Amino acid sequence: MTDSVPVQPTKHTVVVPSSIDMVTLLGPGDEHLAMIERSFDAEVHVRGNRISLTGEPAEIAMAERLLDELVTIIRTGQGVTAEIVERVMTMLRSSTTERPADVLSQNILSNRGRSIRPKTVNQKRYVDAIDEHTITFGIGPAGTGKTYLAMAKAVQALQAKAVTRIILTRPAVEAGERLGYLPGTLSEKIDPYLRPLYDALHDMIDPETIPKLLAAGTIEVAPLAYMRGRTLNDAFIILDEAQNTSPEQMKMFLTRLGFGSKIVVTGDVTQVDLPKGTKSGLRVVEDILDGVDDLSFNRLGSADVVRHRLVGKIVAAYDQHDADRESRLQREQGQPAQPASSGDRS
Structure with missing residues (x-):
């Protein structure tokens, strides 16, 4: 019986489009950023609009998908909250085929500046x-x-x-x-x-x-x-x-x-x-x-x-x-x- 070879950490850099407000993406006081680090067991460093991710390849790929979904949600004009970040992560880790951004951006009704969405x-x-x-x-x-x-x-x-x-x-x-x-x-x-x-x-x-x-x-x-x-x-x-x-x-x-x-x-x-x-x-x-x-x-x-x-x-x-x-x-x-x-x- 041979010992399994440990997975080598991967480093990848995500470049966030300049049109995206980084505070909205990363949250007040980098709240969303901290959630990403905790949830994906990854090291995350931000410099300007560049986000560097270091960790296991599968986790890094999932974190990249999360950032991509959040950027898509922001582009629809919807704000991003800690609740939304958590729901996107839950959907990504499930077996669903639906894109989280499609789920969370579906507007049913708006009234007095408030939108009702699934x-x-x-x-x-x-x-x-x-x-x-x-x-x-x-x-x-x-x-x-x-x-x-x-x-x-x-x-x-x-x-x-x-x-x-x-x-x-x-x-x-x-x-x-x-x-x-x-x-x-x-x-x-x-x-x-x-x-x-x-x-x-x-x-x-x-x-x-x-x-x-x-x-x-x-x-x-x-x-x-x-x-x-x-x-x-x-x-x-x-x-x-x-x-x-x-x-x-x-x-x-x-x-x-x-x-x-x-x-x-x-x-x-x-x-x-x-x-x-x-x-x-x-x-x-x-x-x-x-x-x-x-x-x-x-x-x-x-x-x-x-x-x-x-x-x-x-x-x-x-x-x-x-x-x-x-x-x-x-x-x-x-x-x-x-x-x-x-x-x-x-």
């Missing part, structure tokens, strides 16, 4: 699926942007006059039979369950115009029960918290689809609040609709969480806990453990 590969695939299909399902844990991105696409469609109205709905399952005992009018009772949808709207539309759009019926925010018996034409319809629908409610909702409309259904199958013994419509719908054309199922996971970094770690820890528990139960019952599924299915 931040992960799965988010981009989800957004693309909404464009390409009449009915799209976005399934994933909290913080993966499934509802937020769907609402951005709805506002985009309204602004482009692709639809004449937006309908946002979710089941008020948490209230259950106790809804009638709450004080106030029906609207006041239901409002807490619809508040997250209003909050997202305020990020995407000038707040002073929202009451006018609601009064005119251009935007409708209503509980799922209000959808029964209707046919919704020329509308962008979003069903949020769909894990809290029964199979009968899910069928009722999907069959509201009218001409010129799109439907997006979002939910988290690990957070079902239905009474015991009631199946979740979101859990069974994929088996029922498998093979139906013009319909897409998209899954997002802990890697797609775009809230605080700790949220992604919490989601991943719960996923691992659930997988370990399932494996343990199967061993106790003498069944072979099932491998965890991953990736999107369209």
Whole structure:
């Protein structure tokens, strides 16, 4: 048995185009530069617009790709933050074929100087699926942007006059039979369950115009029960918290689809609040609709969480806990453990 020959370090120099602001590229106080050194185990030296990289060839090649992606993002007019640098590095180390710059530069909606864009590969695939299909399902844990991105696409469609109205709905399952005992009018009772949808709207539309759009019926925010018996034409319809629908409610909702409309259904199958013994419509719908054309199922996971970094770690820890528990139960019952599924299915 012979000893392996150590890989000799490689040195390469990247010349950044003179049109690129080096402070934007390297970050305030060279923050991005420090991230590159830590992440790629490389020595990095900067002189003017020349960046010298020394380290293992594979790591140096990856660092060069990172710099190239960041330069491309800057050229689109988008700023570069530590979060963007981290997301580019994550994508480069994954097996995805999409260019990080293409993912992070896809602008869905701009409002008051703020742009809404996908931040992960799965988010981009989800957004693309909404464009390409009449009915799209976005399934994933909290913080993966499934509802937020769907609402951005709805506002985009309204602004482009692709639809004449937006309908946002979710089941008020948490209230259950106790809804009638709450004080106030029906609207006041239901409002807490619809508040997250209003909050997202305020990020995407000038707040002073929202009451006018609601009064005119251009935007409708209503509980799922209000959808029964209707046919919704020329509308962008979003069903949020769909894990809290029964199979009968899910069928009722999907069959509201009218001409010129799109439907997006979002939910988290690990957070079902239905009474015991009631199946979740979101859990069974994929088996029922498998093979139906013009319909897409998209899954997002802990890697797609775009809230605080700790949220992604919490989601991943719960996923691992659930997988370990399932494996343990199967061993106790003498069944072979099932491998965890991953990736999107369209």
